[in-house]
Amino acid sequence: MERRRTAPAKINLALDILGIRTDGYHDMKMVMQTISLCDTVTVEETAEGFHLRTDGDFIPAGKKTLEQRAAEAFFASIDRPMPGLTVTLEKVTPAYAGLGGGSADVAALLRILREAYAPDMPTAELERIGFTVGSDMPFCVRGGTCLAEGRGEVLTDLPPLPDCWLVLCKPDFGIPTPTLFARVDGGELTCRPDIGGMVAALAAGDVDGVAARLGNVFEEVLPEAYHEVFTIKRRLLDLGALNAAMSGSGPTVFGIFREEETAQQAKETLKKRFAQTYLAKPVRKL
CATH class of the missing domain: 3.30.70.890 (GHMP kinase, C-terminal domain)
Structure with a gap:
């Protein structure tokens, strides 16, 4: 199995912070927009383990990446063991840029896993899995134009941004x-x-x-x-x-x-x- 998906970045058309929550996070109110700048994510089933490569280089072993945590959460949600996976990221979106590039990569991985292993999974469940590893993840799973509230996980679809x-x-x-x-x-x-x-x-x-x-x-x-x-x-x-x-x-x-x-x-x-x-x-x- 080898599958490939694009991982579109996002921009914040509007970003407001309403205050600190009792859990230590912040209540946000944002208008978020998916854009055509994107990475490419490829997933290949392999013998065993989870391997992440980016632009030809393996990520050093040690702390679990967001991609591995998301994959583990996905397979836990469908109650089956995780197969061996190699995930390759072809990066275009700059990192640490305010464009959600890392979250977009994880969201693309989750969409690939759903397509391959649980095609009937509702998008809301995929968003919930994403939220376990990052606040931007539910929007990056859904995409389009959204009002995002809470920590970013409460999404309301909005009419699309006109062509520009x-x-x-x-x-x-x-x-x-x-x-x-x-x-x-x-x-x-x-x-x-x-x-x-x-x-x-x-x-x-x-x-x-x-x-x-x-x-x-x-x-x-x-x-x-x-x-x-x-x-x-x-x-x-x-x-x-x-x-x-x-x-x-x-x-x-x-x-x-x-x-x-x-x-x-x-x-x-x-x-x-x-x-x-x-x-x-x-x-x-x-």
Whole structure:
């Protein structure tokens, strides 16, 4: 058995943090969107054990990867022993970028396992399995355009983002997510995204209305060391984006463009300074 699936990345069109929960996690309210930037995941049944390779290199042994934990949870849910599996990741989506690349890889693995071993499993059950290993996983399993609440696992399908082009640009640093959550907890957020307005704009098929309401509360607490994020936002606007925002906990910034030619030119311009710059489109439900 060898099966292959794409693992599309995600962006956060809107991201709000409502507060800390009693379990120590945060209550979130987000509008999430699957995009065409993707890795490729291949699963092959082998003699024994679980092996993960990425771009030709084996991951060092030791701590279980998210992929292994998800596979074990999947086979536990269908009450059968896990066969030997080799999972190969062909990476395109940058890591630690706010684009959910790792979660998308795990979600693709789960979709492959369902296809091969439990084709009648409801998507809700696959989302539940994914949630045992990560908060972004249920959305990455479902895909499309969703309102995500709770820790990210309470999903409501939304009308799709109208056709447009996305330019994504990741600066040459990562941002520790716990640092940003700590800064949110220690301050008072004053600039929250209009998520209700964005949902209405999606329902109306109004890409300008969606773009006008892009927002991410993490930007408000971004330490000065990471302010190149704002430089990239300004460049995207100068290059013709309807609007731009940071995705997730960053540092990737995306801009929404109406025309492919304008987006392509913006990508080429930014790529001269930022190697990890990409052109993508929204993807409907997986």
